[in-house]
Amino acid sequence: MTSLVLQDAHLVDPERLREGRGSVLVENGVIADVAWGAAPPAPEGARVIACEGRVLAPGLIDMRAFVGEPGAEHRETLATASEAAAAGGVTTVVTMPDTDPAVDEPAIVDYMLRRARDTAVVRVLPAAALTKGREGKEMTEFGLLGEAGAVAFTDGARCVTNARVMRRALLYARDVGALVMNHCEDPDLVGDGVMNEGELSARLGLLGIPKEAETIVLERDVRLARLAGSRLHAPMLSCPDSLEIARRAKDAGIGLSCGVSINSLTFNENDIGGYRTFFKLSPPLRGEDDRQALIEALVEGTIDVIVSDHDPQDVETKRLPFAEAANGALGLETLLAAGLRLVHADRISLPALVAAMTSRPAEILGLEQGRLSRGAPADLILFDPDEPWVLDKAELRSRSKNSPFDEARMEGRVHLTLVAGRVAYSA
């Protein structure tokens, strides 16, 4: 039996929103005990790590990351994404099916899981396509894909626009207990739009994307979920009107859960400045008022989870005029540090922030990890929430370098990442 004691840490228990001094005992890859207060004597023969008051929390669960494998390995592989994740404190990555081929058959889920087992240092959970070929027409084999290991169903960056397809998918998903996540962005209303619609887009001469592109799809999906009596996850909300729809749905008892991109919590459209393509995202960055409303919704619980929306893009797709560049930004490696900005600004408590990236996604996905509880998998991270550092893109572990935080000052750095009790990253 292998034992490990993490002693004298500042524990964060996201389920009970509790924090304080304590120690954790890990045995055989599982949390064997959580001791609050002064450290109990370590079991004989146990390896002891002195945490010296640094934060010990469950490893983060990221519900939305794009990985280039299979099909775009020049941008990111499961191996490089997982290294970036481990360095950023993410121990479970839900991958989007926007690969080539798309993850729309059990054999491809199986391939992903085998590749992850052989090459990745963190847990990889594939989300499968909601429709075949992510074309929005015919639903995929939810049952068989689920058996193969798919944890959720989504067309990733694409929105299912056909309401009939969406209705049937939600109905069928209820039967097999599948989780449906539909990207809320009506492509027709987006049109040639490339950024938030408003004064800034008018100034920059860029075509705008109205918030209604998001709210119309969200409202439709919520109504269809009610009709189907099924669960629904809205992956990334970006504006107060969407939050209003979400609040109403939750009050009405509809099984809706909501996410927000760390980018929408951290940046606003002004960051685009002189046409900086690393800030070209979907949903687009909105105004500062919208960002503030999203932070409040996170604190009050209308927003359940924070996702990295990790989307590696290379020079070929980003070093272009703004309108021609691809959407997307790296996020795995900076997720925690970016989130900690909200804690340092006294906008949210540390346990509440951690919950949005651990126990809440675990509940939605039905996972055992993401908790600081006896019997839970020992996916743990040890970090100094105050350590200052400057992001240098040359040091990023991702194969792509499109981080919106390039040269940004960060506060908070991961020192140790454990997955099932084994070291996945050590600073």
Add this chain to the structure above:
Amino acid sequence: MPDARPRYPHRHLLGIEGLSPLDIEALLDAAEEAVEVSRRVEKKKSTLRGRTQINLFFEPSTRTQASFELAGKRLGADVMNMAVASSSVKKGETLVDTAATLNAMHPDIIVVRHHSAGAVHLLARKVDCAVVNAGDGAHEHPTQALLDALTIRCNKGRIQGLTVAICGDILHSRVARSNMILLAALGAKVRLVAPSTLLPVGIEALGFPCFSDLRRGIAGADIVMMLRLQRERMHGSFVPSVKEYFRYHGLDAEKLSHAAPDALVMHPGPMNRGVEIASDVADGAQSLIREQVEMGVAVRMAVLEALASHLPNG
């Protein structure tokens, strides 16, 4: 004797935004002198002798490219035109790669037109020479705004206090964007007139009154500036048809009678006669359209000279 006039202080001309009224006036004053040069039999100056000017056009253009070419040649520069339809950009080379390639040839001035907003800024960051924006997407077309201002100043004697109505496809127009910024900076009262589908959302925040009715929009205006309507807009559900557009938004003599009696009509060209403007108005006594073209060469000479003064050994 030291030159007492204010000097244009920037390395590039990427847009009107960011220029002070003094910068603009300096360019207009210089352009007015260039008009004289252009009217002489001997039109050549030697300010740019030995300099290399590359006209890099990612979008087809006849008049702007010809105007920049003539301006460069009258100043003695070696002018090279690069039409991109026949270049390596079509082979997948990125804009940044093209910039690096051109930069290695040590040009002194690059004049760029590109179909994407911000593309000229991107290019300017990657080269060592001076860059002139000859139009980037729906963002800016600064020399057009300067030549429009010069045309107005020559005919009205001032810009301050004039009411200028900019009419038509404002959503897709870089000309409109540069003009509204420039004219407002020099004290004109700018109005925007367009069907609501062709007005950018959020434009009201810039503080210009917006009208969807042409007669009301140009009522009492001193200058009526018409914009070109691209025919492909009919397919994007922006306007239903050419016929309907001309009926409600095309400038004809009757509609023009709502403007000030001495109102002047402008158009950046090329015109769609019978779409945004009636032929009799375009060719009529109130039209400045041909004069705009003449001013175009003068303004571009002034801009090239101003930028050349910042070049090494300039």
